[in-house]
Amino acid sequence: MIKLENVSYTYMSGGPFEKKALDGVSLRIDPGEFVGIIGHTGSGKSTMIQLLNGLLKPDGGRVIIDGEDLSDKKTDLRGIRFKVGLCMQYPEYQLFEETVLKDICFGPLNMGLSKSEAEERARFAANMTGLPESLLDKSPFDLSGGQKRRAAIAGILAMEPKVLILDEPTAGLDPAGRDEILFKIRDMHKRMDLTVLLVSHSMEDVAKLADRIFVLNSGKIEMSGSPSEVFAKSARLREIGLNVPQITRVADRLREAGVDIPAGIYTVGDAYRILLPLINKRLENN
Numbered sequence: 001m002i003k004l005e006n007v008s009y010t011y012m013s014g015g016p017f018e019k020k021a022l023d024g025v026s027l028r029i030d031p032g033e034f035v036g037i038i039g040h041t042g043s044g045k046s047t048m049i050q051l052l053n054g055l056l057k058p059d060g061g062r063v064i065i066d067g068e069d070l071s072d073k074k075t076d077l078r079g080i081r082f083k084v085g086l087c088m089q090y091p092e093y094q095l096f097e098e099t100v101l102k103d104i105c106f107g108p109l110n111m112g113l114s115k116s117e118a119e120e121r122a123r124f125a126a127n128m129t130g131l132p133e134s135l136l137d138k139s140p141f142d143l144s145g146g147q148k149r150r151a152a153i154a155g156i157l158a159m160e161p162k163v164l165i166l167d168e169p170t171a172g173l174d175p176a177g178r179d180e181i182l183f184k185i186r187d188m189h190k191r192m193d194l195t196v197l198l199v200s201h202s203m204e205d206v207a208k209l210a211d212r213i214f215v216l217n218s219g220k221i222e223m224s225g226s227p228s229e230v231f232a233k234s235a236r237l238r239e240i241g242l243n244v245p246q247i248t249r250v251a252d253r254l255r256e257a258g259v260d261i262p263a264g265i266y267t268v269g270d271a272y273r274i275l276l277p278l279i280n281k282r283l284e285n286n
């Protein structure tokens with residue numbers, strides 16, 4: 001679905017403030033995958049995802065979406081933007097219509113759908129994100145932070161993209177709001193046949209959802225793999241400024257103290273399953 005081949009990107013190239021944001025990134029994401037992209041602030045996450053729908057053009061390497069090379073003149077970039085739905089960081093600043101419904105319809109109308117088709121899709125998308133029907137006639141400015149976030153995500157879902165990219169969708173929300181949105185994203189992935197890329201600096205969030213994780217550091221892919229493969233390298237993750245999930249830290253400390261617990265534990269359930277027999281054995285021995 002998505003292929004990056006040795007992609008680089010530099011901001012303000014040639015000037016005194018030149019900044020290489022991506023440096024030789026290669027990756028491949030298959031249709032239907034749920035991928036997490038993590039990295040410290042400034043590691044290149046937002047730059048990378050803007051290359052995936054042609055908002056930015058690489059200064060080296062190739063970006064291939066669904067078999068189409070984005071630097072090829074023949075590629076229809078408009079079509080690519082409908083295919084790869086990108087929900088930018090703090091998307092609520094882009095809500096501007098009189099009503100929430102109109103806002104969600106903006107994308108589908110732009111694609112050339114009729115008003116009734118656009119509204120039908122908007123209602124479906126709002127429902128997918130958990131936005132109550134009763135809010136659709138309100139002004140977007142009357143919504144809470146979490147509701148605005150949902151409205152923005154619904155506006156992208158309503159375009160029925162094949163790929164949904166979310167840049168820090170839970171940033172600035174309270175814990176309950178974060179969990180609700182994450183839960184809904186998992187739901188969308190399951191029910192809508194989507195490829196999802198979730199960008200986050202929260203390891204906990206990514207660990208809960210992603211099948212595969214890419215870790216960015218200084219514009220390069222530092223490591224990738226399943227959550228358990230990535231969290232097994234917790235020492236390196238901490239070195240590059242990332243917080244591993246709390247339960248991973250607990251498991252690491254236990255291992256350091258001599259308890260026989262494998263690396264790469266990242267859910268409380270896994271820790272429980274591994275620790276319980278160890279505890280029972282101790283109790284029997286005593």
Ligand SMILES: Nc1ncnc2c1ncn2[C@@H]1O[C@H](COP(=O)(O)OP(=O)(O)O)[C@@H](O)[C@H]1O
Nearest residue numbers: 011019021039040041042043044045046047048
């Ligand atoms: N518009 C821009 N102009 C100049 N430098 C930028 C711009 N956007 C990002 N950068 C720089 O590029 C690097 C990567 O940024 P970004 O992709 O936003 O990282 P992340 O999303 O992981 O925080 C950072 O050093 C950042 O300061």
Ligand SMILES: [Mg+2]
Nearest residue numbers: 045046047089
């Ligand atoms: Mg960013």
